[in-house]
Amino acid sequence: MSPSRQALSADASHWDKRYQEGADGWELEQPAPPLAQLLRSHPLAPQAPGRVLVPGCGRGHEVALLEELGFSTIGLDFSGAALREARRLHGEARDTLQWLQADLFDRQALEAAGLTPGGLSGIVEHTCFCAIDPGLREDYIATACRLLTPGGWLLGLFWCHRQPGGPPWGSDPELVEAQLRQPGPPPSPDEIESC
Numbered sequence: 001m002s003p004s005r006q007a008l009s010a011d012a013s014h015w016d017k018r019y020q021e022g023a024d025g026w027e028l029e030q031p032a033p034p035l036a037q038l039l040r041s042h043p044l045a046p047q048a049p050g051r052v053l054v055p056g057c058g059r060g061h062e063v064a065l066l067e068e069l070g071f072s073t074i075g076l077d078f079s080g081a082a083l084r085e086a087r088r089l090h091g092e093a094r095d096t097l098q099w100l101q102a103d104l105f106d107r108q109a110l111e112a113a114g115l116t117p118g119g120l121s122g123i124v125e126h127t128c129f130c131a132i133d134p135g136l137r138e139d140y141i142a143t144a145c146r147l148l149t150p151g152g153w154l155l156g157l158f159w160c161h162r163q164p165g166g167p168p169w170g171s172d173p174e175l176v177e178a179q180l181r182q183p184g185p186p187p188s189p190d191e192i193e194s195c
């Protein structure tokens with residue numbers, strides 16, 4: 001990871017502290033209802049099987065739902081405290097579920113854990129995009145583009161507000177849509193071959 005990215009992203013201890021102190025006002029104790037409803041019953045919902053990543057998964061509620069729906073699921077978070085909670089609530093890793101403690105922007109760590117270019121069918125986003133420094137959003141999108149297979153999908157519930165400061169860092173729906181519509185670089189043939 002480049003030093004500038006590291007400076008923006010190196011705050012796992014901030015999140016650990018928030019989990020340990022119960023300063024986790026985002027916690028819903030269930031998958032976010034709009035995402036759950038869409039995944040369970042919308043006619044356009046992505047269909048299992050497939051390999052799906054939940055970045056910044058926290059306590060892993062969306063991860064557990066995706067596994068229940070038949071996806072092979074990876075819950076990634078750089079907070080050890082979050083992943084301890086996720087394991088306590090949803091169990092240890094198994095064939096259909098992987099917990100990965102890593103920084104989303106640490107490409108080497110992701111590849112070492114099997115998250116190679118083009119290797120994912122889908123990504124489910126819930127309150128990770130608003131948790132990262134806005135200066136890293138382009139990196140988030142580039143990471144998603146790199147990891148998704150051609151034709152892969154990103155399903156997200158985006159936190160939008162216009163207050164200064166964060167996290168949660170604000171945005172607005174038009175901006176998020178414009179950012180996500182930018183064509184990402186497709187994986188090179190070499191990258192696909194190495195998966």
Ligand SMILES: C[S@@+](CC[C@H](N)C(=O)[O-])C[C@H]1O[C@@H](n2cnc3c(N)ncnc32)[C@H](O)[C@@H]1O
Nearest residue numbers: 015056057058077078079082103104126127131
């Ligand atoms: C607001 S919490 C949301 C947790 C979970 N998605 C939920 O909705 O309950 C944001 C999560 O993103 C994680 N996170 C933030 N930046 C990250 C990064 N660069 N790499 C991995 N995880 C990150 C934090 O540790 C935290 O668990």
